[in-house]
Every structure is written in C-alpha cells, then in structure tokens.
Amino acid sequence: MRKDVRILLVGEPKVGKTSLIMSLVSEEFPDVVPYRAEEITIPADVTPERVPTHIVDYSDAEQTDEQLFQEISKANVICIVYAVNNKKSIEKVSCLLLCLCFFPSRVPLILVGNKSDLVEHSSMETILPIMNQYSEIETCVECSAKNLKNISELFYYAQKAVLHPTGPLYCPEKKAMKSLCVKALTRIFKVSDLDNDGILNDNELNFFQRTCFNTPLEPQALEDVKNVVRKNLTDGVCDNGLSLKGFLFLHTLFIQRGRHETTWTVLRRFGYDDDLELNQDYLFPPLKIPPDCTTELNHNAYLFLQSVFDKHDKDRDCALSPEELADLFDVFPYMPWGPDVNNTVCTNEQGWITYQGYLSQWTLTTYLDVQRCLEYLGYLGYSIIAEQESHAAGITVTRAKKIDLQKKQTQRSVFRCNVFGDIGSGKSGFLQAFLGSNLMRQKTVKEEHKSYYAISTTYVYGQEKYLLLHEVFPDFDYLSDADLACDIVCLVYDVSNPYSFEYCAKVFKQYFMDSKTPCMMIAAKSDLPEVKQMYGCSPLEFCRKHKMPPPQSFTCNTAAAPSRDIYTKLTTMAMYPHVSQADLKSSTFWLRASVGATVFAVLGFAMYRVLLKPR
Ligand SMILES: Nc1nc2c(ncn2[C@@H]2O[C@H](COP(=O)(O)OP(=O)(O)OP(=O)(O)O)[C@@H](O)[C@H]2O)c(=O)[nH]1
Ligand SMILES: [Mg+2]
Secondary structure, eight states: OOOOEEEEEEESTTSSHHHHHHHHHHSSOOSSOOSSOOOEEEOGGGSTTOSOEEEEOOOTTTOOHHHHHHHHHHOSEEEEEEETTOHHHHHHHHHHHHHHTTSSSOOOEEEEEEOGGGOSSOSHHHHHHHHHHOTTEEEEEEOBTTTTBTHHHHHHHHHHHHHSOSTTTEETTTTEEOHHHHHHHHHHHHHHOTTOSSEEOHHHHHHHHHHHHSSOOOHHHHHHHHHHHHHHOSSSEETTEEEHHHHHHHHHHHHHTTOHHHHHHHHHHTTBOTTSSBOHHHHSOOOOOOTTOOEEEOHHHHHHHHHHHHHHOTTOSSEEOHHHHHHHGGGSSSOOOOGGGGGTSOBOTTSOEEHHHHHHHHHHHHHHOHHHHHHHHHHHTHHHHTTOSSGGGGEEEOOOHHHHHHHTOOOOOEEEEEEEEOTTSSHHHHHHHHTTOOHHHHTTOOGGGOOSEEEEEEEETTEEEEEEEEEOOSOGGGOOHHHHOOSEEEEEEETTOTTSHHHHHHHIIIIITTSSOOEEEEEEOTTSOOOOOSSSSOHHHHHHHTTOOOOEEOOOOOSSSOOOHHHHHHHHHHHOTTSOHHHHHSHHHHHHHHHHHHHHHHHHHHHHHHHHSOO
C-alpha cells in the first residue's frame, strides 16, 4: 500500500494557517483560533486518493526552530502559506524556500496564498517567478479560509503532490518529460507491444488499458484518443495504432493538463517506484526454496517466454540474430547474456542462439539463480502480460530430492551432471558436443567466450528433459558444495593420456564412493589410439569393482555432430538413481523402465477418467 500523506503548513505568523485547517475540518470559518491546531488525521476512506492523511500546523509563537526542523523532516509535502494582502509574508516565502533547500529530503512544496477575499488582484504575478526557480514547487493556489474558497482543493493538491508528484516526470522549463520518465514509458510501450511492430493496435491498447485501469476503452474513446494525437503529431498514429512517439506525446499531454496521476498509475502498474526505478517488491517477489529442492519454469512461464521469442524472431528463422537479441533485451537495464551463452546452449550455423537454446538458457538461469530469473521475468513484464499475481507464479519449486529418492520417481525436468576430469582430458569437448558442436567447430571458440555450463534437452522415454552439464575446475582444493551436489557425476579421462585416469579414480574415491549419486566413467578422445593407464587397475576393472557401468567411449572428433546417446543415458541415470548399476547394464532395465513409464501413464489416465465420472 501507499505511504501516509503528511502535510505541514508553514509561513509567517497570522497568514491564516490555523484558520485554513479549521475551515477544512468544520467547513466554516472560525472567528477565534488557537495559535496552533492539533494534528489531525483524515482516515483513508474519506480522502479522494484513499490514503490516511495527517495535517500538521506550525506556529512561531508556540514552537521552537528545533521543533520546526523536526516537523519539516517528517512531512512529505509542505504548504508554504502567505497572505495575498501581506507583502512581508510573500517575501518570507523566498526565505523559507531557501531554508528548505538545505534539507536532505526534498519534498514537494505547494505555495498557498490565503485571504483572497481581501484583495481584487491575484498574487500570481509575484509568485510565478519564484515558482519557476524551484522545481520542488508542485503548484500554487489562492484560497480563502473565510470564504471557504479552494480549501478542499488545496489539501487535495497536497495529497496529490505526495502520491503523484510531477517532479520526477516532467521538467516545466523544458516543457517536456524527464529522460527517466521517457525511458520507463518506452519500456512499458515495448512490453505492451505484443507483436513488436512498433505500434500499439486496438487490441494491445485495450489490453494495456485493462491492465492499468481495470476497464477496457470504449471504441469511441479509443478513437478520440487517437484523434487528439493525430491532430498534434504527424507520426503519432500509424496504421490506425499508436506509435511510441504518440504514446509519449499522450503522456506529456496528461501531465501538462494536471492528469499526471494517469501516468503514475501506468508507471506503478509496471513496477516503478517514486524514483522511476523498478521496485524491489516487483522484481523480487517472495519465493521460498527449501533445501534439497530445485527451481524450474512452469508451463505458463515457458509459454510466455516462447511468445517473447516469437515477437523478436522477426525473420522467423527460429534463432535470434545479434540485433534481434539486443532488441529482446532492450527492456532490460543491462544486457543479461554475455558471449559465453553462445557456448552454453545450442546455436545455429551462424552461431546464433536457437529457440531451443533460448529456452535452455532460461532453464539454466532458473535452476542456478532463481532470483535472477525473477528479476529478468520482471523486466519482460511477465506478471503483467501473463496476468499473474507475481513473477513467482512462473516458478515451480520441486519437491525435495530425498522424497524423490524414497518414492523412486521424480517430476523434475532439469537434471544436473557435474563433469570431472584432469586438465586436458576432454571435459569441454564433452560439454560442447552436447550442443552439437564437433571438435572442428569447437576450435573456433575464443577463450573469453568459454562456458563452464552446457544445457540442452534429451528425450527419456518420450519425455523431454533438460540435462545441465557443469565442468568442474580440476583443482581438488577448490571443490565447493555446488561442485559436488548433482544428480549424476561424469568422470572423464583421456584414452591417449596414461596419466589421466588417476584423477578420476581419486575424485571418485574421495567424494562419490559412499554417496548415492550415480557415476559414469567417460573414456574420451576414443578416436585416438588407446594407451594403458598408469593406475593399479584398468578403468574397466575399476568400474566393475565399484559397481559402475563400464567406461563409455566418447569422441567429439567427428565429421558430423557427435552422438547424443551418452547424454540420454546420463539423463536416464539421473532420473532413476535407485536403479542398481547391474540393472543399468542389463538391457532388460531399459525395457522395464520404458514399460513402467507407459503403465504409469495409462494408469494415470484411467484414474483421471474415474475422477471425472459424475456420481
Ligand atoms: N479575511 C480573512 N481573514 C483570515 C483568513 N484566514 C485567516 N484570517 C484571519 O487572520 C488571522 C490569523 O489567522 P491564524 O489562522 O491564526 O493565522 P496563523 O497563520 O495560524 O498564525 P500563527 O499561528 O500565529 O502563525 C485571524 O484573525 C484570522 O481570522 C481569510 O481567508 N480571510
Ligand atoms: Mg496558527
């Protein structure tokens, strides 16, 4: 909810501060008033903006400077009152303004010329030059406590100045919106331009109107809006829709006509705070992730991300060119993906991220850093466009892995495989091969674009699953918990290097021999002549002894894309870790597992039908 409004009245003695407050409260002019009115609180439901409002009086006669300073720092809007018939009180306005400049928190100010009943002439001529000097002055108003003229207006303006300040939005000298405001509205335009054609058509305008103001625009109102823009701008309306220029013009018009609450409503709906930054509550909605659980995107979030991809894949080649990618991230305050992403997910011939790769990268971010994922969804306007309560609605927190293991089944769709191996054993080649890159293609990758992750999909019994490979830096002293926690372990050795197996054996014995995590030995560079490993036993004997599947021959030195069999096997082992290594070796397991999956699916369907049957 919005903060309370706290209005402070200051000014020369006897200008009518106390009378103004009393007139507002009793709706009649009090003949006798105390020096200082008690603080009054107007409950939210009787104020026009529905926020509790406190009105605080000040009197030189009763209060010290110290007390004045305290009140100034507590207030979020200050009315500087003068009497229009009193020159000295007008001069005092400038002194007060100067003094307020020294306060750290700049709050909106309102100049109030009271006792308008006593003069024929307006004081505006004297006041306007002052007003132009201070951008904090939201507005000025002439009123009379005696005639009750403009009294409720005055307090309404004060309330509005707190809730919808023009300061951050508009520069009166330049008669234009400030750059931060233009930036925010431009982002809002891009998010709302669902087909990304640079124009808000009637559908998009209606959706926008509905999300911001909870009501669709009447067809006539829609035409009226467009006509106003047409009349003032040549290129504000294109193809019967609103261009960005037209959209920005419209908001400038709202602000200039004193309807800046309209612009604020739009900005707040899209997550902006008073400083026109996206607020933390919007970007980081609460999401609890218990230990042993992982985070994934749900179906709804994938659908949304697909639509974002589609709207930016202008040439429909199912990949994002650097320009298309930059356009997609234009609504972000920074470019979230570095060049390493191109070596983390699948790319096309040109090295551009494919549709599949794009979804994989989102899956990776969600898995590794869900806060970041929420932030990114926030920039894309997920909760607004997908009409969800918050971005957290797009995240599935999986159940604890411990329970998966107990129940011997899992609903997860992302599995993590940590890849260990000595320097030069072929880990990176193993990761890159998963992305379809053979040795030739890998050689063109620059060092600074290297990635320690690779993620893509595999099919296990017809179900699409993500396998996330993580290359662990081969330094025993640097192994973190994250390096050890995974669903399956790969131990990579180089068949042509007699000293490479020892590292795998060491890692296995030290970290995984007693763990429940399944392990797989990879005999990499199998295209090269195999040499005898300098170790107590051969890799095959080692695997047999420790009940691991035999070493899997692997090479990425292929003419075409390397084989994907090994990755499917790894995903399967990650999904069914309870299956003994002996079972995994036998072909009957693969058969049984697939039959099991089918039986389960049929059973699920039958149960569904029973549940649907009318009683
Ligand atoms: N004619 C006229 N007189 C007013 C108006 N407002 C206040 N007065 C009179 O001006 C005198 C001072 O009013 P106060 O409300 O006490 O002024 P104040 O600013 O609170 O003064 P301090 O508390 O001493 O700083 C009183 O005699 C009021 O009756 C007005 O709108 N018109
Ligand atoms: Mg007073």
